[in-house]
Amino acid sequence: MKNFEELKNFIKKDIDIFLWISFEELIKNIIITENIKNKLPFKIEKIWSYYDKKWQNKVDLVCVNSKEKKVLFIECKLNSKNINNSQLEKLKQKVKDSGIYFSYKKYFWLSSLEKSENKVDCDYSLFLSEYLENK
DSSP states (O other), rough: HHHHHHHHHHHHHOHHHHHHEEEEEEEEHHHHHHTTTTOOOOOOOOEEEEEEEOOOOOEEEEEEEEEEEEEEEEEEEGGGGOHHHHHHHHHHHHHHHHHHTSSSSEEEEEEEEOOSSSSOOOSSSEEEHHHHHOO
């Protein structure tokens, strides 16, 4: 827990530096690490962010395996209060509206700094605090 407290204090102290590093990049790096360890539902070949044609809707992280036709969509929220079924439904709707990977097996994850108290019906939730505690 000490590592997370230090990270949280660092972020609060200088938010501009944190934005430069970016929470999404932290989660992306965790996904890459877990992919190397074969701890994800499938082997990821490509990770990117998706924006619609009008640049109004974004899926934070899209992780793809084209051979297996599987895709993982991840929504990253700094505030754990935003980890809820409403956010999950918004993510699913963004994916549906985009039409991307329509024939792929889809996985949906939500991620935040700290563990959410909300029960969410997604495939998995990744909380940075828990991840660091287990390191």
